[in-house]
Amino acid sequence: xxxxxxxxENISFSYGNHMVLNNLSLRAKPGEHIGIVGDSGCGKSTxxxxxxxxxxxxxxxxxxxxEHILEKIRKQVSLVMQNNSLFPLSIxxxxxxxxxxxxxxVWKACQNASLTEWIKDLPNGLDTNVGERGNQVxxxxxxxxxxxxxxxxxxxxxxxDEPISALDQDTGHSVLDALRKLTxxxxxxxxxxxxxxxxxxxxxxxMEGGRxxxxxx
Ligand SMILES: Nc1ncnc2c1ncn2[C@@H]1O[C@H](COP(=O)(O)OP(=O)(O)O)[C@@H](O)[C@H]1O
Ligand SMILES: [Mg+2]
Numbered sequence: 237x238x239x240x241x242x243x244x245e246n247i248s249f250s251y252g253n254h255m256v257l258n259n260l261s262l263r264a265k266p267g268e269h270i271g272i273v274g275d276s277g278c279g280k281s282t283x284x285x286x287x288x289x290x291x292x293x294x295x296x297x298x299x300x301x302x303e304h305i306l307e308k309i310r311k312q313v314s315l316v317m318q319n320n321s322l323f324p325l326s327i328x329x330x331x332x333x334x335x336x337x338x339x340x341x342v343w344k345a346c347q348n349a350s351l352t353e354w355i356k357d358l359p360n361g362l363d364t365n366v367g368e369r370g371n372q373v374x375x376x377x378x379x380x381x382x383x384x385x386x387x388x389x390x391x392x393x394x395x396x397d398e399p400i401s402a403l404d405q406d407t408g409h410s411v412l413d414a415l416r417k418l419t420x421x422x423x424x425x426x427x428x429x430x431x432x433x434x435x436x437x438x439x440x441x442x443m444e445g446g447r448x449x450x451x452x453x
Contacts (some may be wrong), residue, residue: 238302241266241393241423242287247296247444249282256282258260258446266392269424271434273451274443280427281300284395287425301392301423313393314386316418318402322370322378324387328362331384335410345387349380349414376407383414394419396426400433408433 249257256279264270274280285291286298289309295333296302301312322330333344343361346352354377358364369379379397379399386394399415400408412433419426431440440451 237266238299240299241268241301242270242300242425243297244286244293245296247286247293247298249279249291249293250281251287255283257286259296260447262441262448264331264423264425269433269434269437269439270426271438271440272425272427272443272448273429273431273440276280278443279446280443281397283448284315284397284425284427285394285451287393288313295413312391313395314389314391314418315395315397316379316382316386316399316415317397318399319342320371320375320378322366322367322373322381326360326363326365327351327381329371330366330381331362331388333385333389335388339386341388342384345384346386348387348417349384350410351377351380351384374407375403375409375412379403380414383411383418386418391422393425396424396428398427398429401429404423 240263242262244262246259248259249253249255257409272280286293287300289306292306302314303309303417328342331345346355354370355361366373374444400411403411426434441448442451
């Protein structure tokens, strides 16, 4: 076993000559819940993309669940982004991502993501197409489809990028309920503008000037 589920040591990352992460270090033990706040444009989504194995740092090691090779990191994490990040495919394909996952598992994930009633009422059920960028489903439904996908993947590290920021309050609550089922027992890095939605299990960090610092509570 590895001591840290997330282990970034003095990493740096630039887009061209625009440095976004500058000697940033972050560690999370398995099962630890970390909340990240910070101004728009400070690099929170970039950090999550590195944690998700989508980008490699220019400098410094990024070791996620003991892996440092991007393809292997991707198998260890689930990333739930802001809405409008679905594929223009069926609900089923958006949840399984083409992996051979049984209908039983898909429906169980839908149940935990509070999607079942809605999907059962659709004429085409799980085969309903979500449209370009998910424009045939509501923001809350799109978020819960992403959560159902993450529940099926059952990765040890969950990355959340402002998952409720674009939702109205009622929808936000149902998504938060689904998120709680997803994050229990997992290592979680949750970027949010709504710190009040994070429970006591979270340690809060602030991103600023390309680095991340723990916020004393
Ligand atoms: N693909 C990209 N190419 C060039 N610059 C980018 C790209 N993505 C983000 N940026 C820039 O990097 C900085 C950090 O962006 P981002 O990580 O999205 O911040 P946050 O999520 O905190 O709002 C911003 O100045 C943004 O404009
Ligand atoms: Mg962002």
